[in-house]
Amino acid sequence: MATDAPIKSEVEIGDYQYGFHDPTDNYAFKSRKGLDAEIVRQISEMKREPQWMTDFRLQSLEIFESRPMPNWGGDMSELDFNNIYYYMKAASEQGRSWDDVPEDIRRTYDRLGIPQAEKQYLAGVKAQYESEVVYGSLQEDLAKQGVLFTDTDTAVQEHPELLREYFGKIIPPGDNKFAALNSAVWSGGSFIYVPKGVKIEFPLQAYFRINSQNMGQFERTLIIVDEGASVHYVEGCTAPTYSSDSLHSAVVEIIVKRGARCRYTTIQNWSNNVYNLVTKRAMAYGDSLMEWVDGNLGSKLTMKYPAIYLMEPGARGETLSIAFAGAGQHQDAGAKMVHCAPNTSSRIISKSISKGGGRSSYRGLVKIAKGAENSKSNVVCDALILDPASRSDTYPYIEVEEQNVAIEHEASVSKIAEEQLFYLMSRGLSEAEASAMIVTGFIEPLVKELPMEYAVEMNRLIELQMEGSVG
Amino acid sequence: MSSVLKISDLHVSVGETPILKGVNIEIRQGEIHALMGPNGSGKSTLAYALAGHPNYHVTDGSIEIDGVNITEMEADERARLGMFLAFQYPVVIPGVKVADFLRHAISNIRNPERKEGEGLIGMREFRKEIRERMDELGMDPEFARRYLNDGFSGGEKKRMEILQMAMLQPRFAILDETDSGLDSDAVRVVSEGLARLSGPQMGVLIITHHERLLEFNPPQFTHVMLGGRIVETGDASLAHDLHANGYATVRQRHPDAAAENARAEQPTTV
Ligand SMILES: Nc1ncnc2c1ncn2[C@@H]1O[C@H](COP(=O)(O)OP(=O)(O)O)[C@@H](O)[C@H]1O
Ligand SMILES: [Mg+2]
Numbered sequence: 001m002a003t004d005a006p007i008k009s010e011v012e013i014g015d016y017q018y019g020f021h022d023p024t025d026n027y028a029f030k031s032r033k034g035l036d037a038e039i040v041r042q043i044s045e046m047k048r049e050p051q052w053m054t055d056f057r058l059q060s061l062e063i064f065e066s067r068p069m070p071n072w073g074g075d076m077s078e079l080d081f082n083n084i085y086y087y088m089k090a091a092s093e094q095g096r097s098w099d100d101v102p103e104d105i106r107r108t109y110d111r112l113g114i115p116q117a118e119k120q121y122l123a124g125v126k127a128q129y130e131s132e133v134v135y136g137s138l139q140e141d142l143a144k145q146g147v148l149f150t151d152t153d154t155a156v157q158e159h160p161e162l163l164r165e166y167f168g169k170i171i172p173p174g175d176n177k178f179a180a181l182n183s184a185v186w187s188g189g190s191f192i193y194v195p196k197g198v199k200i201e202f203p204l205q206a207y208f209r210i211n212s213q214n215m216g217q218f219e220r221t222l223i224i225v226d227e228g229a230s231v232h233y234v235e236g237c238t239a240p241t242y243s244s245d246s247l248h249s250a251v252v253e254i255i256v257k258r259g260a261r262c263r264y265t266t267i268q269n270w271s272n273n274v275y276n277l278v279t280k281r282a283m284a285y286g287d288s289l290m291e292w293v294d295g296n297l298g299s300k301l302t303m304k305y306p307a308i309y310l311m312e313p314g315a316r317g318e319t320l321s322i323a324f325a326g327a328g329q330h331q332d333a334g335a336k337m338v339h340c341a342p343n344t345s346s347r348i349i350s351k352s353i354s355k356g357g358g359r360s361s362y363r364g365l366v367k368i369a370k371g372a373e374n375s376k377s378n379v380v381c382d383a384l385i386l387d388p389a390s391r392s393d394t395y396p397y398i399e400v401e402e403q404n405v406a407i408e409h410e411a412s413v414s415k416i417a418e419e420q421l422f423y424l425m426s427r428g429l430s431e432a433e434a435s436a437m438i439v440t441g442f443i444e445p446l447v448k449e450l451p452m453e454y455a456v457e458m459n460r461l462i463e464l465q466m467e468g469s470v471g
Numbered sequence: 472m473s474s475v476l477k478i479s480d481l482h483v484s485v486g487e488t489p490i491l492k493g494v495n496i497e498i499r500q501g502e503i504h505a506l507m508g509p510n511g512s513g514k515s516t517l518a519y520a521l522a523g524h525p526n527y528h529v530t531d532g533s534i535e536i537d538g539v540n541i542t543e544m545e546a547d548e549r550a551r552l553g554m555f556l557a558f559q560y561p562v563v564i565p566g567v568k569v570a571d572f573l574r575h576a577i578s579n580i581r582n583p584e585r586k587e588g589e590g591l592i593g594m595r596e597f598r599k600e601i602r603e604r605m606d607e608l609g610m611d612p613e614f615a616r617r618y619l620n621d622g623f624s625g626g627e628k629k630r631m632e633i634l635q636m637a638m639l640q641p642r643f644a645i646l647d648e649t650d651s652g653l654d655s656d657a658v659r660v661v662s663e664g665l666a667r668l669s670g671p672q673m674g675v676l677i678i679t680h681h682e683r684l685l686e687f688n689p690p691q692f693t694h695v696m697l698g699g700r701i702v703e704t705g706d707a708s709l710a711h712d713l714h715a716n717g718y719a720t721v722r723q724r725h726p727d728a729a730a731e732n733a734r735a736e737q738p739t740t741v
Contacts, residue, residue, distance in 0.1 A: 418525070423562035424572070426522045427635060428550035428579035433587055437575070441566025441618065 016271055016298070017464055018112065019241030022104040024212050027130075029089040033214065034082045037061060040184050043087045047153055047187070050160065060173035060183030067177040073363070074301040074330045079275050084216040084247050086185045088130040094151070095135045105129050112238065114207050121453055123202035124149045128219055129209050131187040142200060148193040149204055152220045155191035162193060166222055170253035171281050178277045182218045182251040189219030189250065194229040194260075203232040203265075203451070210239035210246055210274065221252040223262060225288075230261035234454065238298075241271040245300065248274055254282035256290045258312070263291040265454060269461055270299040272328055280306040281336075287314035293450065296323040296333050297461055305363060307336035310344035310375075317346040320446050322458070324465050325358030325390070334363040334395075339372040339405075350381035351443050354390035355435075355466075361393040366409075370401040380410045384442045386417050386435055436466045473500040474553070476521075476643045476674055480532035483513075483520045490516045490735070492699040493532065498674040500642055503688050505710045506678045508696030509718050511736040514678045515559055517696070518647045521676075522556040523549045536643070550576075551583035553642030557632035557649045559678075564619040569631070572619050573601065573638055580639050604637045608664050626657035633664045644669075645676045650684040662687035682714045695721055698731030 024030075029046065031039055040061050044054040069076055095101040098115055109115060109127055118125045124138035126149070133151035142149075148159065156163055173183035190206045210217050225231055239246060248270065256262045262282065270276055276299040284290040292306040308317030319335035337346035352360035362381045383392035396409060417438050424434035439462055440447075447455045476498045483491035490513050498504055508514055520527045521534060523546035533542045541549055564572070578591040591597075605612055608630055620628050629649050636644055646665070650658050658681070666687045669675050677684060685707070693709040694701045697718075702725040703709065713721070722729035 419562050420564055422522075422524050422546055423558065424564065424576075425546035426550055426554075426556055427572070427576040427639065428547050429572075429575055430547050430579070430587060431545070433575060433579075434547075437567050437572065438564060441564055444566035 016241055018238035018269065019271055020111075021211050021240035022108055024088075024090075027088060027090050028092040029087070031085055031087040033085055035061075035084070035086050035185065039086055043185060043187065046087075046089070047156075049156060052164070053156055056168060056173070057184050057186075060180045063173050064177060064180035064184055067180060070177065073303045073332045076275065076301065079245065079247065083244070084214055085212060086216050086218070087187060088212060088215060089132050090129050090211065091132070091134045094133055096137070098135060101127075101135050105134055108209060108211070109135070109207070112207065112209070112236075114205075117205070117453070121202055122205050123200055124204040126151060126190050126206040127209070128188045128206065128217075130211055130215060131217065133188050138204075142198075145198050146195040147198060147200065148191065150191050152189040152191045152222060153187065155222070159191070159193070162224065163191075163222070166224060166253065166255060168253075170255065170283055171251050171279050176279060178249045179251055179279045182220060182249050182279070185216070186218045186220035186251065189221040190223070190233070191221070192223040192231065192233060194225045194231045196226045197228045198226075199230045200232070203234045205234040205236070208235060208237040208248075210248065213240075213242045214244055214246060215239075216247045216249070219250050221250065223252075223254045223264070225254075225256045225260040225262045227257045228259045229257075232263040232265065232451075234265040234267070237266075237268045237270055239271045239274050242273050244273065246274045248276045248278070250278045250280075252278070252280040254290065256282060256284045256288040258286040259288060260285075261289045263293065264306075265293040265295075265450070267295045267297075267454065267457060267461065268299065268302070269297045272298065272300055274299045276302040276304065278302075278304045280304065281309065282307070282317075283309045283311050284315040284317055286312035289316045289318070291317075292319040292321070292335065294319065294321040294333065295458055295461075296321070296331050297465055299329060299331070301330045301332070303332045305334045305336050305365070307338065308346065309338045309340055310346065310372075312341045313343040315341065315344045317344075319348045319350075320449060321348070321350040322443055322446055323350075323352040323360045324462060325352070325354045325360040326465055327356035327358060329358045331358075331360040332363060333361070336365045337367070337377060338365075339368045339375040339377070342372055343374045344372060345376040347377070348379045348381070349446060351384070351446055352382075352392055353384045353386065353439055353442065354392050355386040357389040359391040359393075361395060363395040365397040365399070366407060367399040368402050368405050368407070373402050373404045375402070376406045378408045382442070384415055384417055384439065386421075386439075388416065432466065436463055439466055473671070474537050474642050474674070475499050475535075477535045478517075478521070478532075479535070481517070481520065481529065481534065482531035483516055484528050484530050485516070485526060489530070490699050491520065492731075494696075494699075494701055496676075496694060496701065498643060498676060500674045501671040502692070503669060503675045503677065503690045505685055505690040505693040505707075506676055506696060507680070507693065507710060507713050509732060509736075512696040512732050513699040513735075514696055515647055516699075518556055518559075518645045518676075518678060521645055522546055522554060547579070550639075550641075551580055555636055555639055555641030555644045557629075557636060557644065557646040559647040559651070561620050561628040561632055563621050565621050567619045568615070569617055569619050570597075570601065570615040573635065576635070577638055601638065604634055607667065608634055608637070609660055610634060625652045626654065629653060629657065629661055630664075633661055633668075637664065637668055640668075641673065643674045643676070645678070646684075647678045648680065650679055650681050655683070658683045682711070685710055697721060697725055698728035698735065700728055702728050
C-alpha cells in the first residue's frame with residue numbers, strides 16, 4: 001500500500017493509506033503564510049474577480065477577525081491561524097483530460113482511484129488539489145440538457161446571475177466564525193445547477209486533496225436543484241500525514257426547489273493532522289427531499305452539523321451520519337433540522353464509533369418553528385465504544401414552538417463492546433477480526449442505504465481504520 | 472491419547488473482589504462433569520475464567536490443556552485449542568449475520584494457523600454443513616441469515632449456542648445453564664443435541680439446576696460449588712440428590728463456604 005509512495009512523509013504513516021505527498025516546489029503560486037486584507041485581495045486579483053466578490057471577501061474577513069473562537073465543541077487551542085497557507089495553486093490551468101494534469105498530481109489521483117471510478121460509475125468529476133480544481137469533466141448529454149457542473153470560481157465568471165442570487169445567501173458570512181473565514185479566502189469547490197425536471201442518474205463526484213504541510217483548504221460549494229430535478233453529489237477528501245496541522249474549512253450551500261431531490265454524500269478521510277471545520281446547509285422547498293449522508297473518518301478534530309431548513313409544506317430532510325474517532329481524534333458531528341413550514345418531516349440517524357482513546361460526540365438540533373404544525377421528526381443515535389479509553393457524548397437539542405407535532409428521540413445508548421468482543425473471540429475470532437465484525441455490523445443499517453460502490457468504499461475505509469490500533 | 476483439561480488451585484478475581492478461591496477439576500475428553508451449586512457460588516465465574524474473559528483475573532493457580540498452560544492466553548487462542556463456552560447469557564451482535572460469523576469462526580478453529588485475510592472455508596461445504604446441523608437442532612435455515620442473537624427468544628439463543636458448538640466441535644465444552652429459561656420442548660432439543668455431539672472426542676462441563684439435561688447426558692462426576700470452592704465431588708447420584716433435596720445439607724456440611732456464599736449473594740454496593 002504505502003510502499004510504492006513516491007515520497008514518504010517524515011512522520012510515521014501508520015495505517016492511513018493516503019498519507020503520502022507530492023513535491024511542492026514547482027507550484028504555480030503559493031501565498032505567504034498568515035491572513036490579512038492583502039492576502040485576501042491577492043486571492044481575488046489572481047482570480048480576476050468582479051468587485052462585488054472582492055468586497056464580499058473583505059467584509060467577511062472583518063467578520064472573521066471580530067468573532068471569538070467558539071468555546072464549545074472541540075479543542076482548537078492549538079490551531080494557529082498565522083501558521084497556515086491560505087492559497088496555493090499547484091497547476092497553472094484546469095485540465096479537461098487527465099493527460100493535461102501535471103504528472104505528480106495525476107499519479108496522486110490514480111492512486112486514489114478517481115479516473116477509474118469516473119469511467120465506471122460517475123456522471124462527472126471535479127478534482128481539487130490544494131486551492132484550485134485541476135481537473136473537471138461532465139458527461140456530454142448532461143451538458144446538453146443544461147446541467148452546469150464547474151468549479152465555483154469559473155461559475156463566478158460565467159454564471160454571475162445565479163451566483164449573485166444564491167452565493168452567501170444560505171450561509172451568510174456572519175453565520176459563524178468559520179463561515180466568515182471561508183467567505184474571505186474561499187477557492188474552488190463545486191457549482192452545480194440542475195435544470196427543471198432533469199434527473200441525473202449517476203453521481204457527480206468531487207475529490208478534495210490537500211498536499212502541502214500547513215495548508216488551508218477553503219472550498220465553496222453551491223448546488224441548485226431546480227423544480228422536479230434530482231442529483232446525487234459525492235465528495236471525498238484526503239490529505240498527507242504531517243506532524244503539523246492543516247485546516248479544512250468549507251462552506252456548502254444547497255437549494256432544493258419544489259419537488260426536487262438532492263443527496264449529498266461525504267466520505268471524508270482526512271489524515272490525523274487536519275482540523276475539519278465545515279458549515280453545510282440546505283434549504284428544501286415544497287415536497288422536495290434533501291439527504292445528507294455524512295461519513296466522517298480521520299481528521300484531528302471535525303466539527304460539522306449539516307443542516308436542513310424545511311421551508312415549505314411537504315419538504316423532507318434526512319441525515320445519515322457515521323463518525324469514527326480513533327486515537328488522537330475528536331469527531332464532533334451531528335445534524336440540524338429546522339422545520340419552518342407545516343407538514344414537514346425529518347429524520348436523523350447517527351452512528352458513532354470510538355476506539356483507541358478517540359472521542360466522538362453527537363450534537364444535534366431539531367427545531368420546530370411557530371406555524372410548522374403537523375411536522376414530524378425522528379432522531380436515532382447510537383454509539384459504540386470499543387475500549388474503556390475511548391469516549392462518546394450526546395448533545396441533543398430540541399426546540400419546539402408548535403403544539404401539534406410528533407418528535408421521537410431515541411437517546412443514544414453508549415455501549416462498550418467488551419462483551420461482544422469476548423463473545424466473538426471465544427469462538428476463535430482474533431481481536432482485530434472481532435472488532436471489525438462488530439463495527440461493520442454496527443454501521444450496516446446505514447451503509448446499506450448507500451449505493452453499492454460507496455458502501456464498499458465505506459466498509460473498506462472502516463476496516464482500514466480498524467486495522468490501525470489493534471495489536 | 473485423550474486430552475485433559477486440568478484446573479489447579481484456581482483463584483479468580485473480578486476487579487478487586489476474589490470470587491474463586493482454589494478450584495481443582497480435571498476433565499478428560501469423553502467425560503461428562505456436572506457442576507452444581509447455589510446462585511452466586513462462582514459457577515459462571517469459573518466458566519468465564521476458563522474461556523478467557525479479560526475481566527476475570529486469575530490471581531493464582533493454573534488452567535492447562537495437555538500440560539500446556541493456557542492461563543494467560545486470549546480467548547481466541549483458547550478457542551483454537553478446542554475450548555468452547557455456551558454462554559448463560561448469549562451476546563447480541565447487531566448487523567452480523569450468523570452465517571458470516573460462523574464461517575469465520577470455523578475457518579479459524581479448523582485451521583488454527585490461519586492469518587487474517589487468508590481464505591475462508593469453502594462456501595458450498597460450509598452451507599451444506601450448517602444446514603445439516605440446523606436441521607438436527609430443528610432450526611429454521613432462515614436463522615443463518617439473521618443477525619447473531621438479535622431479536623432471538625431465550626430458547627432460540629440457547630439453540631444458537633448449541634449450533635455453534637456443533638459446528639466448532641470443541642475438545643472441551645462448558646455449558647453454563649444452557650437449559651435455564653427454556654420450555655420442556657427446547658430443553659429436550661438441547662439435551663438431545665448435546666448427547667449427539669458429546670462422545671469420546673469431547674469433555675463436557677455442564678452447569679445446571681435442572682435434571683433433564685443430565686438425564687440425557689449422565690455425568691460421571693458431579694461437583695458442588697459453594698463460596699468459590701468445590702466442596703464436594705461425587706457421581707451422578709450426587710446430582711440427583713441435590714436436585715431432590717437442595718443445598719441445605721451441603722451448606723450444613725460446609726458452614727464456612729456457606730457463609731462466604733451468603734456474603735456473595737448480598738447485593739454489592741458498587
Ligand atoms: N462481572 C462481575 N462483576 C462483579 N461481580 C461479579 C461479576 N461476575 C461475578 N461476580 C460475582 O461473583 C460471584 C459469583 O457469581 P457467578 O460466578 O455468576 O455465580 P453463579 O454462576 O454460580 O451464580 C457473585 O457474588 C457475583 O456477584
Ligand atoms: Mg451463573
